[in-house]
C-alpha cells in the first residue's frame with residue numbers, strides 16, 4: 001500500500017496483534033505504577049494548564065512578542081490557578097493532623113499569589129506594558145519555586 005504522506009515509501013505493515021499487545025502492556029503498566037490519568041488528583045490538571053501557558057509566555061518574553069494568544073493563555077491560567085486554590089495538595093495527607101490547618105492556609109496564600117500575578121499579567125497585557133509583562137512572567141518562576149518547595153513532595 002502507498003503511504004499518502006510519502007507516496008514513494010511503502011508503509012511498513014504492523015501486525016494488529018503487536019499493536020494490541022503493546023497497548024495492553026502500556027495500560028497494565030500504568031495501572032501497576034498507579035499512574036492511571038483518571039486517578040490523578042484534580043490539582044494536577046489545573047497545574048498542567050498553568051504550566052502550559054507559562055511555557056508559551058516564557059518563550060514569548062524573550063522577544064516580547066505578546067499577542068492575542070498571550071491574553072487567552074493568561075485568562076486560562078487565572079481560572080486554573082483559582083480552581084487549584086480550592087483543591088488540596090496531595091502532600092496534605094502526609095502532614096500531621098495538628099499542622100494541617102496551618103499548611104492549608106499557607107497553601108492558599110501561595111496559590112493566591114499565583115492568581116494575583118495572573119490578574120496583574122492580564123492588566124499589563126491589555127495596557128500593552130511589555131516590560132511589566134516580562135517582569136510578571138519572571139515573577140511566576142519564584143512563585144512556582146516557593147509553592148513547590150513548601151507544598152509539593154520531593
Ligand code: HEM
Nearest residue numbers: 047050051054089090107110111114140143144147151152
Ligand atoms: C507558574 C507557577 C506554577 C507552575 C508553572 C506549576 C507547574 C506545575 C506542574 C508542571 C505540576 C506537575 C503536574 C503533573 O504532575 O503532571 C505541578 C503540580 C503541583 N503544583 Fe504547581 N506550578 C506552579 C505554581 C504552584 C504553586 C504556587 C503551588 C502552591 C500553592 C503549586 C502546587 C502544586 C501542587 C500541590 C502540585 C501537585 C503535585 C503533587 O503534589 O504531587 N504550584 N505544578
